[in-house]
Amino acid sequence: MTLKVSVTEHQRLLREMIALGPDFDEAATASRELGWNGRFDVERLTADDVRRVLQRYLAGEFGLARLSSWADALEGREDLQLDGDAPDDLAELLFELSTPEINDLSQKSIQNWVNRLGSFIE
16 A cells, blocks of 8 residues: 655655654654655755764664664665765665675774765765
C-alpha cells in the first residue's frame, strides 16, 4: 500500500531522517511507504547535515549500528538531493556507512570524513 502525503509532510519526514531526530524510526518507516509519484529532490542533504550526525556519533550519542541504519535509510533516495558541492562525497560516505560489513569504519575514519566534509561548509 502506498502512503499519500503532502509535499510538506514528505519534507518533514525527510528532515527528521536527515537530522537523525527522535522520531527517526517512525519517519524512516513512513518514508518507505511513500509513493514516489515522480517526486524528486523533495529535500536536500548537505555536507553540514551529515557532518553534524557524524559529530554526534563521535561524541558517543549513539553507536555504529544506529549510524549505519541512518545512512541506509538515506542512501539512494530519489526524493533526496545530495548537496551540489559534494554529491559524490556524500554518496560515497552514505554507501560506506550503510555497509559497515564491507568497509573498515573506525573512529579515525569517521573523523576523517568530518574533516573532509568541513571543507564543503562555508
